[in-house]
Amino acid sequence: MRASDTFDARAPRLSARSRSVLNEPNLILVSLLLAAGCSRAPATDPGAEYRGFLLVDARPKVDFVLMDTEGQPFDFRERTDGYVTLVFFGYTYCPDICPVHMANIGAVLKEASPDVRGRVKVVFVTTDPERDTPEQIRTWLDNFDPSFIGLRGDMEKVNEIQVALGLPPAVKGEVEEDGSYLVGHSAYVLAFTSDNLAHLLYAFGTRQVDWASDLPKLVAENWE
Amino acid sequence: MALLVCGLGCSAESSNGDAPAADGTFSSGLLKVSTVYVAEPVTDERAAMYFTISNVGDRGDELVAVRTAAAGRVEIHQNVEEDGRMMMEAVSGVRVPSRWTIHFAPGSYHVMLLELQDSLRTGDSIYASLQFESGDMVSVVAQVRPYAELEELLASEDDEGDS
Numbered sequence: 001m002r003a004s005d006t007f008d009a010r011a012p013r014l015s016a017r018s019r020s021v022l023n024e025p026n027l028i029l030v031s032l033l034l035a036a037g038c039s040r041a042p043a044t045d046p047g048a049e050y051r052g053f054l055l056v057d058a059r060p061k062v063d064f065v066l067m068d069t070e071g072q073p074f075d076f077r078e079r080t081d082g083y084v085t086l087v088f089f090g091y092t093y094c095p096d097i098c099p100v101h102m103a104n105i106g107a108v109l110k111e112a113s114p115d116v117r118g119r120v121k122v123v124f125v126t127t128d129p130e131r132d133t134p135e136q137i138r139t140w141l142d143n144f145d146p147s148f149i150g151l152r153g154d155m156e157k158v159n160e161i162q163v164a165l166g167l168p169p170a171v172k173g174e175v176e177e178d179g180s181y182l183v184g185h186s187a188y189v190l191a192f193t194s195d196n197l198a199h200l201l202y203a204f205g206t207r208q209v210d211w212a213s214d215l216p217k218l219v220a221e222n223w224e
Numbered sequence: 225m226a227l228l229v230c231g232l233g234c235s236a237e238s239s240n241g242d243a244p245a246a247d248g249t250f251s252s253g254l255l256k257v258s259t260v261y262v263a264e265p266v267t268d269e270r271a272a273m274y275f276t277i278s279n280v281g282d283r284g285d286e287l288v289a290v291r292t293a294a295a296g297r298v299e300i301h302q303n304v305e306e307d308g309r310m311m312m313e314a315v316s317g318v319r320v321p322s323r324w325t326i327h328f329a330p331g332s333y334h335v336m337l338l339e340l341q342d343s344l345r346t347g348d349s350i351y352a353s354l355q356f357e358s359g360d361m362v363s364v365v366a367q368v369r370p371y372a373e374l375e376e377l378l379a380s381e382d383d384e385g386d387s
Contacts, residue, residue: 095272096303097310099263100330103371136267143266144371168308180338184311187331204310204331207375 050217051210052191052200059190059198062164066125066151069138074151076123083121084218085192089162089170091128091183092140097204101189106144108211119219122148127170127185129155165190195223250364254281257354260366261377268343273335273352273366274328274378279320285356286317292352296339303331317357329378344368
């Protein structure tokens with residue numbers, strides 16, 4: 001048995017907690033860091049310390065329009081302009097990673113001050129447009145926070161967006177006899193700030209205390 | 225084979241000699257199962273179950289199946305990361321070496337309850353049995369709790385004070 005088979009819920013958290021400086025989208029490096037449970041974190045101003053992974057080269061927003069859960073076009077750049085915007089790609093059939101990320105963010109926003117809450121938008125983009133109907137996405141998101149934005153478009157377009165954002169494209173798994181299938185997708189939440197750049201990446205294993213610590217900082221940060 | 229099918233109607237302590245301890249630990253011989261939870265499903269189709277298995281014996285064992293009348297089909301899954309993507313995959317079993325503890329947790333191992341027979345809501349509990357390669361079986365009661373509470377519920381005891 002491999003050593004990594006014994007890791008538990010704590011392992012990713014330890015690494016998500018410390019500030020890690022990463023160069024351009026090097027997700028393999030991120031996963032190595034996660035697997036090793038360590039980070040090459042230089043000590044920086046503790047007051048500015050983030051628990052997500054700091055991206056040395058901030059990623060710009062990508063222009064795209066997808067359909068929201070009301071069936072209306074949603075212009076990503078225009079509608080999230082100036083907001084702290086947490087973007088996550090996943091699917092509602094996902095029982096493990098996706099609902100935990102969404103539930104943790106939802107729980108923290110519920111307790112956040114109106115100043116923070118009012119400046120944060122959460123955008124969920126489905127990587128399973130075949131099964132995720134707008135209604136299904138809405139019902140699913142409402143469990144976590146009715147203000148969460150759900151977007152849907154064809155798989156090819158969604159994958160182009162992910163690649164443009166420095167995330168790996170989603171991959172549909174083998175279809176079982178009963179027609180069910182799984183979708184492999186990035187487990188990272190990308191965080192854009194008021195300057196419309198993503199400076200931070202949040203791995204799976206980011207805890208509610210981590211979001212509670214980082215969200216007010218993301219709202220206050222001007223990156224100057 | 226009747227013992228293997230521990231459904232909604234069967235009492236947690238009926239199938240083997242060891243009654244569940246008051247602290248929510250279930251055991252059979254040298255296998256102990258604790259922190260047993262089902263995440264309240266967001267859609268009523270499938271749900272994930274988590275627990276911690278400790279093997280306090282000198283011989284390794286393997287969890288080979290989980291059975292519950294609450295689901296039409298049960299699979300043991302792990303998350304694997306490949307090229308930056310997380311993908312679930314079914315596994316045939318999970319080794320529990322001697323004097324070892326395995327934590328099932330989001331992002332790692334979990335039990336998938338498919339074809340849910342009834343909607344599961346926070347406050348409900350379901351019976352399940354964990355079948356091991358050695359023939360040992362541990363009957364457990366899993367409480368249904370919201371996803372947002374999982375990280376706290378599943379935190380290991382040695383996490384206490386670590387914040």
